[in-house]
Amino acid sequence: MRVYPSAAPDTIRAETGEASPPGPGEIGVRMRGASINFRDALVARGLFPVAEGLIPLSDGAGEVIAVGMGVTDHAVGDHVVSLFHPTWIDGAIDRARLTESPGGPRDGFACEFVTRPASHFTRAPANLDHAESATLPCAGLTAWRAVVTDGQVKPGATVLIQGTGGVSLFALQFARAAGATVIATSSSDEKLARLRALGADHVINYKRVEKWGEAVVALTNGRGADHVIEVGGPHTLPQSLIAARTGGHVAIIGAVGGFDIDVIPFAIVQAKRLRLQGVTVGSRRDQIDMVAAIEANTIRPVIDSRFPLARLPDALRHLQGGGHVGNICLDI
Incomplete structure (x- = not known):
């Protein structure tokens, strides 16, 4: 599938091509699953600039079917999952390494076969199927980075999450696995x-x-939440800052509520000595650690x-409708 961005996902077209055989350091992967993120909808609508004819979707999982010379981390038959930032290996990220993400600006995983560097994948969790694994590179790893790598959530901490999107639900699961108390918000009693x-x-x-x-x-006896997983953006941030305890951690992840407001209540941030931290998914090391934690905690x-x-166009429309709970996946 290739995307020709416009205001609607109907400009996504099915096209035929062939994946090249893997060269040195590369693997060939038969894609079996993919997942859809808010960012993918922005690409389809032309709000995230990409080249016409891009293969969309940043997150994919599948089975290794060929291995190039010098590859030792993967073997034919292995189940693997892609990386959102394939050149961010560990530690702090250099801005220059944010330009290689699949699904924009590079080709993504809305396809049957890919040939990519072996380092652009990690092994997939043994307890998940391909579509489940495909939810990890963006939504899962963003939540892991916010809760574990950056947040260092400890047993007894209080974590506030917003809504029922993929990132929020992964944050709930990781926070609970860490022994934290979770407070969740939504506009729907059913959700x-x-x-x-x-x-x-x-x-x-x-x-x-x-x-x-x-x-x-x-709810926290006047203290406030230790960690806030902020996905709503400018519309929800003021209440998130009120919700956070003095010295609390606010992971700023997205803006699903829109970008039309661009003001941070500076007085609250200063008075409460808050730690506001932007999250841009995570590194290869983060993903390896997350996969191990998912297996250990089932x-x-x-x-x-x-x-x-x-x-795929129907899946994108379903995402844009906002009624989903959790991740929207593709079986390939």
Whole structure:
């Protein structure tokens, strides 16, 4: 599938081509699963600039079918999962390494076969199928970075998550595995019931509780949340800052609520000595650690729905509708 960005996903077309055999340091992968993220919808709508004819989708998983000379990390038959930042190996990231992401600006995984450097993949968790594994490179690793690598969430900490998207639900699962208490917000009572079933200790309907930041403070006996997983953007950030404890950690991840406001309540940030930290997914090292943790804790991603590759435009429309709970996947 290739994308010719416009205001609608109908400009995605199925095209035929051949993957080249792997050269030195490369592997050939039969793609079996992919997942869809908010960013993929931006690409399809032309809001994230990419070249016409790009193969979309940043996240994919599959089976190694060929190995080039010098490859030792992967063998034919291995199940592997892609990396969102394939040249970010470990430690701090250099901005120059943010330009190689699949699904924009590089070709992604809405296809049957790929030939890529072996270092652009890690092994997939043994307890997940291909589509489940494909939820990890963006949504899973973003949550892992926010909760574990950057947040260093400890047992007894309080973590606030927002909504029922893939990042938020992974954050819930990782926080619970770390022994934290989780507070979750949503505008839907039905979704709040799902969040409780998935392990949230407290839930808040932000449509009925306009000052939900104060509600979080009340639930924590006046202290506030130790960690806030902020995915809403400028519209939700002011309440997130109120919800955070003094000295708390706010992981700034996305802006699913829109970008039309661009003001940070500076006085609150300063007075509460908050640590605001942007999250741009994670490194190869992070992904290797996350895969091990998923296996050790038998964590399974929350899958909202699965579509065949030919129905990628329908899957994108489903994402844009906003009614999903968890990840939207493709079986390839």
